[in-house]
Amino acid sequence: MKEVKIETELKVYDDVSELPTDVQELMKSALEARENAYAPYSKFKVGAAIYLDNNEVVIGSNQENASYPSGLCAERTAIYYAGAKHPNAKILKMALTASSQNQITDTPIPPCGACRQAIAEYEIKQNQPIEIYFMGAKGKVVKSNSLANLLPLGFDRSFL
Template sequence: MKDIKIESTLTVYDNFNELPSDIASLMEKAIEARKNAYAPYSNFSVGAAILLDNNQIVTGNNQENASYPSGLCAERTAIYYAGSQYPDAKIVKMALTAGSRISQTITPIPPCGACRQAIAEYEVKQKTPIEIYFMGETGKVVKSNSLANLLPLGFDRSFL
């Protein structure tokens, strides 16, 4: 028997103003997308903005449904739109922001498990890492250089 140690390195910006200008611009798009989320059940809105290698920016937000499993998270809304409209483009960077309509969200909120799996699929497909930046409504912003930092020992097509 042996132990395996898994480590992740994340960069934490103290606030939005510390972000490089290109990332701040991408995060602004995610913030705008979050404002249009349809979240009448959870009152928790999420916005995503994706920069593609063709310089297109695709946004998405969560879309809830009274039949909870039928809704879709912001990250997957944006990723699947990018995949359908720009099938040959690679995802370079993602900016994510989430907030509650009930109380202020200041803790950085990473993608949920299902979204991590969807992002992993595209990272494997395009054979390049995707930078992911995530935040609450305000406060710290976390950067991961790759989805692999957020989902170690991921499941992908190599297991099938």
């Protein structure tokens, strides 16, 4: 038997104002996208903004449906749109923000498992890491240099 230790490294900013200017702008786009979320059931709104290597910004917000799980998370809405609209562009950075009408969300909220898997697919496809910044409605922002930090031992096409 061999014991393996997996470590991850993340940066934590006290608030959006500490982020580089370009990431502040990307987070602003994510905040605006969050306002367009359709979340009448969970009351949990999420916005995502993606910066591509062609200088385009693609946004997405979660879209719920009374027939769970027919809705789609903000991250996958944005990443799939980026793939459809800009199939040859690489995703450089993602900014994510989430808020709840039921409670204060001042803790950074990372992507769910399904979204992590979708982001991992694009990171592998482009053979380049994606910077991911995530936060709640306010407060601290976490930065991961790669999805691999958030999903160690990920499942990919090499297993197929």
